[in-house]
Structures are given as structure tokens and as C-alpha cells.
Amino acid sequence: MENRQRIYLVLIVLVGLIFWVRLFFLQGLDDRFKLAADTYSIRRLVNQPLRGNIFDRNGKVLATNDYAFDLMVIPLETKEMDTLALATLTEVPIEEMRNAWKKVNKNIEKKRRYKRQPQPLIRDLSQKSIAAFQEKMYRFPGLYVEKRSVRRYPEPFAAHALGYAREADAAVLEKDAYYQPGDYVGVAGIERAYEPYLRGVKGVRKIYVDVRNNEKGSFMDGLYDTLPVPGADLTSTLDIELQKYGEQLMQGKRGAIVAIEPATGEILVLVSSPSFDPNWMVGRNLRQHYGKLILDPAKPMLNRAVMDGYPPGSTFKVMNAMLGLQAGVINPATVVPCGGGFRISSAHTVGCHGHPNADLRFSITTSCNAYYCHVFNELTKTNASARQAYTAWYLGAQRFGFGTKLGTDIPEAKTGLLPSPEYYDRVHGQGKWRGLTIISLGIGQGELKANALQIANLATIIANRGYFISPHLGKALNGKPLPDSLFKRNYTRIDTAHFQIAWEGMYGAVHKPGGTAKIARLDSIAVYGKTGTAQNPHGKDHSVFMAFAPSTSPKIAIGVLVENGGFGATYAAPIASLLMEKYLTDTITRPELEERLLQTRLE
């Protein structure tokens, strides 16, 4: 029986040995646990930097940060509470309050959130509601107020140019790992284009958390923590006063205005009408406003200044004149008999409005259709094949910015449509089309599509006598000018001298008898303009106008497009004229014209 003692000793030693071997593997040899333990108990907290402000060219604040107050709830800590009293106190409709609670409970039911995890109940409460709530907070255990930075736009203008920043949605989160839920991200306009500068650098804080995610002190006493770096302040090229005036003039009309400083390519004005208050895109009523904007048949969210657009109409003729001169198919003295139109065939004639036979200068002034059909016809039959000739013209027109995005920094910019040779091969069949088939390109109609930015840019090219700098909205970051290399100088490869005739013709259109844009005339300043009418198969034609002024080193080039505005001279020209007068002289000498335009409603 005594030897049974040994069983106990063996058992004890055996168990001790097994445990020790197990511990040797667990603690000594296996590294997995060391890493896992850290990821388990250390959380990375992100400190959001303040988003950079946006200023206009004169230093006015266009976008800045404000504080919003969210009513947060920790469901575990709540007790039975008076929802109605809470709704009354915070001035939230009772229905909304009930839905908010439903959502909170659903989040827990669906295991999207834990019961001890804070989640927002109502977002963006007013300061007043918050004050009222905080007084009675003791009655609502589990609720508290969290302060959060939100975007504010002090001037309710330039919505399309500024764009907006809002919380990153699922699509953004999936695409870019930088963004975490709750981060702000610029989704349009300047906010989007300069997002990497505006957003700043997130600060990181590492903390220990316990199993319930409660903070339990900082990791390594904050050795690896970083402070957030605020986003850079962006100075934009916009002139908010002029922008505001442009938006007022466009009220009740659909269309777009773009004004560019020719020497720099800086966009002074970018109006797309109808517009909206950019503040609608942030804050509590976003959903409501957003729904309204999306459903509006006038499509206020569409940036009409850079959309695909409409035929540029007669403004296009100036470019064709330049291409004709450069190719040598015409010279300033070339006279084309008008005779009421250009005969394509016995059955088809491009009509004109009956005026004396024109030379090149006068053809611009009077916008002669026959002249430009002739020019285009000549241009497209000089070479062996129509296709080759057209290709040369096509590349020339592209250098004027048509069918391109101009290298602009506006993220929404579209190319418009400049039909490529391949396009016509597709439509008409290879070798089955020639210059006469597509003669309407000569007068800026047909398949062509251009937007206000491209038309303003055409005016810029003429003002600059042959080149343009990619039009842009960004001017300086933290007061430091953006590098010139960002916006390159684009040459049309037209001799500078040729532009003299364009200047003279456009001067005539505004200031000479027979001119189509006499309404744009300013008494003290030389204005160079060209009207256009974009044919619209769906309704009244669109009114188009481009212009620049003054004569010595032009300060402003402008493109205006008013949908269903009829002739260019009717609406587009006077709007451009008033804007130029305001910008160049800071006065309005024609209050009755201004009044008429402000009153006009085309919708």
C-alpha cells in the first residue's frame, strides 16, 4: 500500500510538467499573443483638423467652419423618458424624434452598435435648443451633447464654384482608405478640387481601452501621439461681389456666366442658374434640401457653366475666321456675297439676314452666315480628302479649347462636343461625308456643344491674341500663390496679327452701325463682343454672348449663355455688359436696363 504514495507524487509532478511545457510554448515561443494583445487593448483615436477656409480674391470669407451640436445617446444608460418633452425642449418635431429613437433601437437590434456605444440621436441642433436641453439634462439620463465642427458658407452664393464638403459616404469610404466614417470630404467644386490641401492632416492619439471601450489612459504617455494640422486656407479667384451681381441678373433664367481675367486665366465669376444656398448641402436640413434640389426639373445641382452645353452659335464664327486666315483660304479683304444665304444644293440654303456684302471684318460685326459657310467650305476642301481637311480643322478647333476641359481645376468640367472625324465616319459612313455635309459647323450649329466656360475662354483667346491660360478657381494657398506650372499656357498656333481683324469685327458688333450687340455698348469703355444664337430643336433658341474689355490689356473676358433667351443680343449681351461695367467701373449707368433684366423671368 505504501507504494501508492508514489502515484500521487508522479501525478503532481506530471501535471506541473505539462503545465510548464504549455506555458513555455504559450509565453516563450509563440509570438502571436504579444501582437494580438496590443491590437486588443490599444485604440487609435483620430483628432479631426479644422478644414481650411476659402476666401474670394479680395479676402472675403466664402467657406469657414462653425460648430454644430449633436444630441448623443448611450442606450444602456437611458431610462424610460418623456419623448414628447424632449421633442418640445429641443424643438424637434415629435415624428422626427420618434423616428430617431426607432433608428437607435434598430442599430442595436441589427448589432450595428453596442448598447454602451454612444450614437447620435438628433444631429445639428441649434444653440438655442441645446441651451434649453442642457438646463433640463438631468431628466434625460444617457443623453448628452457633443460639439462638432461643420462647414458654413457665409455668402449664400457661388454654390457651384465652391462645391460643398460633407460627411464621407459609403462610396468615398470604399474608394479611399484615408477617410473614416464621420470625416468631411469635399464632393464638388473648389472643396473637391483642393481637398488634399483643405482637409489638413489628422492628429492621432493612442489610448488604452478596457473591454468596454472606455478610455484608460494614453499609450506610452502620448509618445506617439500627433496633433492635427489644420487645412490650408485657399484664396480663390472668384470676385464674390461680381458673382453675387451675376447671380442676381440670372435670377429667373436658366443658363450660365463665366468671366475670366485674360492675362491670368483666373475665373472671376462662375454662375450657374438656377442656383442654391451652399449651406443647404450641410447641416440638419440637408436631406430635405437635397431631395428638393434633386427633384427640381430645373436641375439646380447641375453646374451649367461647365456642362456639355449647347451649340455655341455665331460666337464660333470668330474662331473659324482665325482658322481661315491662318490656313490662307481667306484674307481680310475677301468678300463673300451674302444674297440671303449660302446654297448647299438646289434644295438646301443656309439662310442669312440680308445685309450688304461683307468683308471679313464686317462679317464678324454683322455675323454673316453665308460668309462662314464659305470659309468652312473652303477650309474643308483644300486638301486631297475631306476627311484629312476636316481633321486639320478639328485639331485647330481643339486648340481653341472646344471639345476639351481646358485644363481647368473645376472637377465637374465636361468637354462639350467637337465631333471628331471618327464621329462622322460612324454617323455618315467612311468616305461618305464632306465639308458640305457638315457645313453648319461653320456657323457654330449642328452637333457642336460648348459651355459658358469654353465660350468665355474663346473671348479670352481673342483678348490675348492667340493663347489662353487654363481657367481656374484656385489662386493661393495660405497666401502663397499657386505655382504657374499648375495652369499652363495653351497656344492656338494662330499668328498674333490675325487677331487684329477679330478685335475690329467684335468692336464693330458693339459700337458700329449694323453691329449685332449694340445693347452691350458702354460709353466710356471699348467693348469687344460677339453674339450667338444656339439653335434649340426643343424650344426657343438659347441666347449666347461673348465679350472682352477694355482695349488696352483686357481685364475681363466673359461668356454668357441664357437658355431659351432667343437672340444673343436679347439677354446674354446686356447681362455681360452690365457685369463688365460693374467690374471695370464699379457703377451702373443704365438702371432701367438692369431693372428690366432683374425682372425678367424666363421660366
Place this chain on the structure above:
Amino acid sequence: MSTNDRRGGFVGQVDWVLVGIYLILVVVGWMHIWSAVPSQERLSPFDFSSEAGKQFAWILICFLVGAVLMLTDMKLYYVLRWPFFALGLALLLLVLAIGQEVGGNKSWIVLNSFIKIQPSEFAKYFTALALAGYLSTPLHLAPPAARWPTFFWIFMAPITLVMSLADLLLGQGLQMKRVVYWLKAFVIIGVPAILVLAEKDTGSTLVYAAFVLAMFRFGLYLLLFYLGIGLAFLFLTSLLIPPWILVLGLVVLSLGIWVFILGRSPKAILPMGFFLVLLSGFTMGGRWVFDHVLMPHQRTRIMVLFNPDLDPKGSGWNVNNSKMAIGSGSWFGKGFLNGTLTQLNFVPKQHTDFIFSAIGEQWGLLGTTVVILLFLTLLMRLILRAEMQRSPFAKAFGYIVACILFFHFFMNVGTTIGLAPAVGVPLPFVSYGGSSLLGFTLLLFTFIKLDAQNLEVLR
């Protein structure tokens, strides 16, 4: 070292090795109970509103109790063993009547918000005294078998049958007296065990198996020991491979034993056949019980032994986090008070059942090795000293104490490193808890007292 080296006088008679290990373990436990809270929430280790402070108070009480035990006479325990046993049963009945539920077990008597006691911890002590007293009368001196009521025989039939067959198999012939002797011992253990089970305290119930372990030293059929290990092995393997393959293996094994070891003895056919049927039945039945009777959470608790990733957020969670805490301690630990998982509540019950993981995280393999060595020394010392006792009562008591401590050590540390199912038993002297500390102190110091008076016993 032998007992005879010890010189006279009270101090010289006390086994200071046991006392020393006890003191070290108690202080280590107290330190780590204090460490296992987030640093901001850590009060002074003497602050009674914290767990460390309460443990400190209990430690002082236990020192007092230990000292008082030293002043008593060993005869007292033998004389009072039945009253004590009755007191233990009364406490267990009381807890069934007025006990309150804490953490799923209805095993607490709540005196006030500060003091809760868990009678099952003391019942172990009283049962140990009673069983040691019973075992101190060896089989050959035991009174003749008394008459037992019929329902008792029916109730005890399986174990009786096994023991009877063991007699037959060993070729000793059926000795009814021996069978009855052990049956009585099983009754002494079984009554408190059933009461504890009624409190739904699985861990404390399983501890009563430790008493059976001690009984082997005093002549309980070793066959039961092997049978127990065999059954446990069969049960666990039946979860991994189909039971019918196991049964096939058993048949082949039995035939092998019968042919090559028992020399085809015809006398062995009946008992061999019986054990074969028993084991096969257990294998098939065990799997059936596992699949159909056990609750899903009990099933996963067992299955995570094989695959800790089986249920990482559920029942594997505790064990997984405990293993992670211990593993992250590496060779030398993160340093005292620098643990992360055990101080941030990632390891549940980190001051009671999972105190070992707090030590492992903060002191690494170095610390866990020291703790294991301390327990090995304590347990082997207890066995060695128990064996030297002249009084059969003290000897039996010593073995029982060693087996209870061994069982707790095995289940507790085994759980924290994923080698034993999580049944929830404290680590003796180390885990937080006044009742368990007092219970273990009573067990250990009673034995130290009995041992100190060893030389007074006439051979």
C-alpha cells in the same frame, strides 16, 4: 528531511516550509488582486472599499484563524468531526433555503453589502474532517456491515457492481465487507456533493472528486482510478472520432489482454465482458449525452479545449483572452502593474478564477514558473508529510488536503492556459475571495497543527 530532526518546543514542531509557501502565495495573490484593475481605479491595497483591501482584511482574519488553530489540540478535530460535518451540511441546507444568486450560482449567504460567505468552501473542510475520521479506521478494524435500506442499494448499485467485479477480476473473491466499507465513504462525500450540486455550483461539486482521489491511498480499488482516467480519455476521444471506432478498438484491446495477459482464463471472461460492455456503453452513451443532454454552452466549453477559436466571442472568449494575456507576458512579463489585458477587464474574473493570467501577463514565464514550482513544492511536501503521520486520522487528512489543493490547482491553472474546461474554481490562497481563502487556510493549518503534534502520537 525527516520529522525526527525537529527539536522539541512548539516552534520547532511546526512545518515552516508549508507556512512559508502559504505566506508567499497569499501575498502574491493579494498583490495581483491589487494589480488587476485599471491604474486610475487602483486604490491603496489597504483600502477596504477595493477588492485588494477586502482581501487584506480576509488575510488578517485567516492569520488569526491559523494562529488559533495552532493553540488547539489535535484530538479536538477527531472528536468534533461529526458535529462539524453536521454543521457543514446545515450550512449547505441553509444556503439552499436563504442563499442568493451571485454570478449564476445560488451559493452565497449575503450578510450585508460588505460580507458574503460561500458555505460550500467551508463544507469542504468539514467533509475532509469527517472522511479523514472515517478512513482512520482501516478496513480490517471496521465494524461489520450494517443493514442498509433497499433504496440505498439500488442507488449505489452501479458502483457496488463495479467494485464487486473488481474483486472478482483480481481473483480475490467477492469481499462484501470491503465493498460496504467504501460505499460508506462514498456516502460521506456524496451527501454534501449533492447539496452543492443543488446550488448549481458545478465547479465546487467537481471538487468532491478530490476526496475520491485521496481514498486510493487507503485501499480504494485502483481499478476505479484507471477506470476513471480511461473513461475521461474515452469521453474526450469520442468527441473527436466516431464512437463505434472506439468500441471496435476496445474489443480488440480486451481480446488482446485476455489472450496475452490473462492467459485466456475462463474466470476472467465474465468481468472482462462486463467492463467491455460498460466501457462501450459509456463511449456510445457519453457521446449521446454530449449531443443531446448537455446545453450548447456546456458543449462549447468542452469543445474549446480542442479548438480555442471555435467560439472566440462566446465561451472561448474567456479562455482565449486569458491565454492571450498569459502569452503576451512573454519570458519576463510586462512588469508589475504594467499588464494591459488583465488590468483592462479583457480577462473576466481576473481577480478570482483568472488570477493566474494576471501573474502570467505581468511576470511572464519567470513568474508562472515560480508559481508552479511553489505549488509543486507545497503539494509534494503535503504528501510527504502526510505519509509520515503516525496518526491514521492525520495521515488521511493530509492526503485529503493535498488532493483538494491539487484538484484546484489543476482545474484553475488548466483553465487559464486552455488545458481544462472552464468550470470556475479558485486558485488556492491566491484567488480573491474570503470564503475560499478561509476554507483553504482551515484545511492547511489544521494539517500543520496535526503534523506539529505528530511526535506526541504513540506508535
